[in-house]
Amino acid sequence: MSDSISKETVVKVSRLARLSLTPEQAEKMTSQLAGMLDHFRDIDALDLSDVEPMTQPYPLKNVMREDVEAKSLDRQEVLDQAPAAESGRFRVPPTIGFDV
Amino acid sequence: MQKLVEIVAGVTSGSTTATAVVDEHLARIKAREGEIHAFNLVTADQARKDAAKIDEDVKAGKAVGALAGVPIALKDNMCTRGVETTCSSKILQGWKPPYDATVVTKLRNAGAVIVGKTNLDEFAMGSSTENSAFGPTKNPLDISRVPGGSSGGSAAAVSAGFAAASLGSDTGGSIRQPAALCGVVGVKPTYGTVSRYGLVAFASSLDQIGPFTSDVRDAATLLEVISGHDPMDSTSIPQPAASLVSVLDHGVKGMRIGRVTDLPEGCEPDVLARLEAAFDAMRNAGATIVDVKLPSLQYCLTAYYLIAPAEASSNLARYDGVRYGNRVDAADLNAMYAATRESGFGEEVKRRIMLGTYALSAGYFDAYYGKALKVRRLISDDFARAYKDVDAILTPTSPSTAFKFGSKTDNPLAMYLCDVFTIPTNLAGHPAMSVPFGVGTDSMPVGIQVLATTMGEQTMFKVAAELERAS
Numbered sequence: 249m250s251d252s253i254s255k256e257t258v259v260k261v262s263r264l265a266r267l268s269l270t271p272e273q274a275e276k277m278t279s280q281l282a283g284m285l286d287h288f289r290d291i292d293a294l295d296l297s298d299v300e301p302m303t304q305p306y307p308l309k310n311v312m313r314e315d316v317e318a319k320s321l322d323r324q325e326v327l328d329q330a331p332a333a334e335s336g337r338f339r340v341p342p343t344i345g346f347d348v
Numbered sequence: 349m350q351k352l353v354e355i356v357a358g359v360t361s362g363s364t365t366a367t368a369v370v371d372e373h374l375a376r377i378k379a380r381e382g383e384i385h386a387f388n389l390v391t392a393d394q395a396r397k398d399a400a401k402i403d404e405d406v407k408a409g410k411a412v413g414a415l416a417g418v419p420i421a422l423k424d425n426m427c428t429r430g431v432e433t434t435c436s437s438k439i440l441q442g443w444k445p446p447y448d449a450t451v452v453t454k455l456r457n458a459g460a461v462i463v464g465k466t467n468l469d470e471f472a473m474g475s476s477t478e479n480s481a482f483g484p485t486k487n488p489l490d491i492s493r494v495p496g497g498s499s500g501g502s503a504a505a506v507s508a509g510f511a512a513a514s515l516g517s518d519t520g521g522s523i524r525q526p527a528a529l530c531g532v533v534g535v536k537p538t539y540g541t542v543s544r545y546g547l548v549a550f551a552s553s554l555d556q557i558g559p560f561t562s563d564v565r566d567a568a569t570l571l572e573v574i575s576g577h578d579p580m581d582s583t584s585i586p587q588p589a590a591s592l593v594s595v596l597d598h599g600v601k602g603m604r605i606g607r608v609t610d611l612p613e614g615c616e617p618d619v620l621a622r623l624e625a626a627f628d629a630m631r632n633a634g635a636t637i638v639d640v641k642l643p644s645l646q647y648c649l650t651a652y653y654l655i656a657p658a659e660a661s662s663n664l665a666r667y668d669g670v671r672y673g674n675r676v677d678a679a680d681l682n683a684m685y686a687a688t689r690e691s692g693f694g695e696e697v698k699r700r701i702m703l704g705t706y707a708l709s710a711g712y713f714d715a716y717y718g719k720a721l722k723v724r725r726l727i728s729d730d731f732a733r734a735y736k737d738v739d740a741i742l743t744p745t746s747p748s749t750a751f752k753f754g755s756k757t758d759n760p761l762a763m764y765l766c767d768v769f770t771i772p773t774n775l776a777g778h779p780a781m782s783v784p785f786g787v788g789t790d791s792m793p794v795g796i797q798v799l800a801t802t803m804g805e806q807t808m809f810k811v812a813a814e815l816e817r818a819s
Binding site for chain 1: 445579699
């Protein structure tokens with residue numbers, strides 16, 4: 249197996265991505281990601297020093313408009329689809345006391 | 349398969365009714381949907397109501413739209429107000445959007461009748477629909493084979509006659525590849541042509557909505573309806589929709605058609621034989637075949653599978669169990685996020701989120717994502733050079749015909765290779781479409797891909813129409 253990515257890195261990345269992987273999943277993910285990253289080494293042969301990065305295909309400029317009042321989504325219709333809502337707001341578990 | 353343009357003509361002239369047309373399609377769904385599984389949801393009652401309304405309008409002499417009475421299926425990653433939209437993911441199961449996607453509004457305004465939401469690889473990540481959380485779609489031409497993906501349900505729905513047309517989304521080939529595998533026409537328009545407002549985002553710099561139809565004329569008709577500037581999508585090109593139906597009979601006389609001499613390897617010989625036949629057809633119709641080189645194309649998989657997962661890892665951060673979809677409760681917020689995402693996302697989605705998060709993370713950004721963006725530029729520059737010498741390019745759509753279920757599921761890279769001919773246009777932002785052009789040695793359809801430069805839809809449709817005449 250390739251050493252291009254370690255299991256420790258995979259576990260760290262899974263925390264960044266807010267995905268909790270079991271040890272078995274982390275093992276499998278490490279081997280699959282390593283296989284892909286090996287394949288992706290094909291671009292290492294290219295000299296890219298003078299190449300401008302391309303982030304999107306169309307030369308768009310930022311779109312500005314007047315700040316005018318307009319109809320928005322119906323609040324109740326939005327909240328009705330949330331896992332938990334209360335008094336016109338989304339309800340979430342305690343936000344302090346966690347450990348990352 | 350009933351043609352879209354014939355349905356519109358029949359319904360508006362009164363020789364048939366929208367109700368009769370919708371009932372025919374719903375009857376076909378009833379007969380075969382059990383074995384095909386093209387849909388996550390069939391909206392039969394609403395479809396009958398919408399059809400009845402069209403019939404009333406026709407009877408009353410009111411003007412009806414360009415798609416009057418046409419049964420259309422929508423990929424289940426396009427928002428429909430009050431109607432479940434799942435992306436074939438457990439994390440969104442049961443979610444009813446509070447608004448319609450712009451394409452949905454446009455379809456309704458044109459008199460189309462939406463018959464249901466079609467199955468896809470979860471969050472459009474895959475090439476076979478085997479990544480759907482609700483089970484795969486079968487290819488209507490041979491149910492032991494995949495329909496392609498990710499818009500496999502939309503392709504199957506048209507191929508099986510469940511809908512006269514459908515919409516899909518294409519990030520790396522997700523319209524064109526299933527169109528090829530199911531023997532229908534599939535179009536990925538120029539990036540920014542069709543509004544993405546209400547399309548659940550996968551990779552925002554690559555995603556584009558487009559049509560599936562049974563022929564080129566229907567595709568042109570439907571694309572004209574859904575194209576055009578939308579202030580709700582900041583990447584929407586501020587230009588009116590191009591006229592496409594009007595150019596279909598123009599032919600290709602005098603056109604220069606590109607043959608890529610350094611096409612990435614791995615294409616099946618029977619597919620390459622059909623490509624040669626397509627060049628012969630173009631030559632017979634008066635076009636010149638010109639060799640072009642696209643040397644950076646061999647790096648397209650690497651660029652795509654770094655850029656698309658990077659964008660996806662950011663876009664899919666919104667599924668946090670707070671605002672929509674499902675939640676797995678836990679003691680604190682962070683534990684809730686992780687538990688929700690662990691249970692809600694399937695394996696392929698997690699793999700891409702991981703790959704994307706890694707490619708964007710400190711210490712690896714320059715080596716992976718940064719480099720991929722530069723390779724994207726090289727590919728775009730290759731195309732720009734080629735389009736100085738040619739008007740359009742032909743390639744296979746997919747390296748093979750429809751493959752058997754399970755044959756690529758153990759090896760993510762083998763599945764990714766299905767997209768090798770379709771990915772480059774997404775990276776460049778160009779239009780491309782797949783046109784059925786004969787069959788392979790297994791009697792399954794082969795799709796030929798027509799590529800053109802940015803906003804080159806008219807040229808692309810002229811070539812596609814000529815290919816169709818020769819097939």
